[in-house]
Amino acid sequence: MSELKQDITLLSGIGQLSTTLLGTGLFMVPAIVAGIAGRFSLWAWLVLFIAICPIALTFAQLGKRYPSAGGTAFFVRKAFNARLEKSVAWLFLSVIPVGVPAAIALAAGFLQQLLPASLNSSLFAQIVTVALLVAVNLAGAKSSGQLQTVVALAIFALIAAFWWRGDVSQADLALPALTSDGIWSIGLALGVMFWCFVGIEAFAHMGEEFKNPQRDFPIAIIIGCFIAGATYWVCSVIILKMGAYGSAAFDSTSIPWISEQLFGAQFKALISVIGFAACFASVNLYTQSLSRMLWAQARDYKPSGGLARLSIRGVPANATLTVGAVVALSCVAGELSGLDLEFFLKLANGIFVLVYLLAMLAAYKLLSGFSRKLAGVSLVLCSAVFLCLGWSMLYAVIVFSLLNLPWERWRTAKQS
Numbered sequence: 001m002s003e004l005k006q007d008i009t010l011l012s013g014i015g016q017l018s019t020t021l022l023g024t025g026l027f028m029v030p031a032i033v034a035g036i037a038g039r040f041s042l043w044a045w046l047v048l049f050i051a052i053c054p055i056a057l058t059f060a061q062l063g064k065r066y067p068s069a070g071g072t073a074f075f076v077r078k079a080f081n082a083r084l085e086k087s088v089a090w091l092f093l094s095v096i097p098v099g100v101p102a103a104i105a106l107a108a109g110f111l112q113q114l115l116p117a118s119l120n121s122s123l124f125a126q127i128v129t130v131a132l133l134v135a136v137n138l139a140g141a142k143s144s145g146q147l148q149t150v151v152a153l154a155i156f157a158l159i160a161a162f163w164w165r166g167d168v169s170q171a172d173l174a175l176p177a178l179t180s181d182g183i184w185s186i187g188l189a190l191g192v193m194f195w196c197f198v199g200i201e202a203f204a205h206m207g208e209e210f211k212n213p214q215r216d217f218p219i220a221i222i223i224g225c226f227i228a229g230a231t232y233w234v235c236s237v238i239i240l241k242m243g244a245y246g247s248a249a250f251d252s253t254s255i256p257w258i259s260e261q262l263f264g265a266q267f268k269a270l271i272s273v274i275g276f277a278a279c280f281a282s283v284n285l286y287t288q289s290l291s292r293m294l295w296a297q298a299r300d301y302k303p304s305g306g307l308a309r310l311s312i313r314g315v316p317a318n319a320t321l322t323v324g325a326v327v328a329l330s331c332v333a334g335e336l337s338g339l340d341l342e343f344f345l346k347l348a349n350g351i352f353v354l355v356y357l358l359a360m361l362a363a364y365k366l367l368s369g370f371s372r373k374l375a376g377v378s379l380v381l382c383s384a385v386f387l388c389l390g391w392s393m394l395y396a397v398i399v400f401s402l403l404n405l406p407w408e409r410w411r412t413a414k415q416s
Helices: 010-026 029-065 071-079 082-093 099-112 122-139 141-165 180-197 200-209 213-242 254-263 265-301 317-337 341-366 369-388 390-403 407-415
Strands: none
Touching: 010 029, 010 099, 010 141, 010 180, 010 200, 010 213, 010 265, 029 180, 029 200, 029 213, 029 341, 029 369, 071 082, 071 265, 071 341, 082 265, 082 341, 082 390, 099 122, 099 265, 099 317, 099 341, 122 265, 122 317, 141 213, 141 254, 141 265, 180 213, 180 341, 180 369, 200 213, 200 341, 213 254, 254 265, 265 317, 341 369, 341 390, 369 390
16 A cells, blocks of 8 residues: 545544644643733734735645645655755654654643542653554544544633633723834744644645545635634633733643633643643644655655555554654653753744745745745745744754755765
8 A cells, every 4th residue: 555545524624723723832822922922912813813824825725736745845846856855854853852842741731630640740641642642643544633623622612611701801802002012022922923823834744635635625724724813812812811821830731720710620620631632632733744754755765665654544654653752752852851841832933934934935936826926925924933033943944954965965975
């Protein structure tokens, strides 16, 4: 078997993308952003959503015309060359040591609340999370999509309950008057907030598994982004109203704290279940996309290798197990380093924004007409967000520069 199974429907695609965009982001980013920009964060969410629309539409056009498990790397190869494709593929995989540990640590924080006291350790919860991720991915994209659709509905129900019980008024929705300090804080906040929309490039790897990619893939991206954007804005309104922000430790527990204030401690276990499921769903798509990136590279360059094989379910099993092993090691390293989530989040954002920028560059060359103009606008927006990252973009620049050094030419010259 050399082709992935086409199991993803429009509904499950919307569920996968929306939960991936919400996932870990919903449980920490609105509170972090509120600490950076205060009520100006409401403006920041609107700016980000407006900026992400042309980027999402461009990804939709790319996925519709070039559905492939290779995602952005495949788009870059179509537009430029195979050498740059490899660099983009490894750039995307380089998010494992910085982005994945942060996401899994947040998910494990919720899982810890459900474990018995004898097993209640952060590292054990993270390893259990990784094992569950591998198991769900080996079950196939259809099972994964159904799970994430259920999780999406649970998240929407939770935020709707917060809105109802929190007695949100018209005054809470009012946007503050913009000032020079406010614009500066919005720029700083955008560097963190981009994490909330870094599931689109991962979702691009799933295009090959849609039953009808030309019709359903772009619709899933557009609706999924709209749902996620509206949910983030509503969540930010509630966090500002409740004052659920202010410190690194509090930011990652803001949603459980709000739940306890509004509904009492008896709902703590339920919130832990929803929180874990939401974070798990987000990391799940990344595990899928990373394994498919490995499989796509193996299929194209080492088709007889073990990583190029598919299971009887049409899943890249060996690639999934490899990603799972690397993620587990990364979690151990992340736990031992003791660095906070915001640090890892900023480094991961640098990788994601650069991947988006390269995808938009490929789109500008591959597409035509209005789609090409849209890609041009998206390219400018990605460049602006990349500059907003400040020092944290250095990780992405250094990794990409190292990947593009002429290693093969140097190796050949040394052998001769």
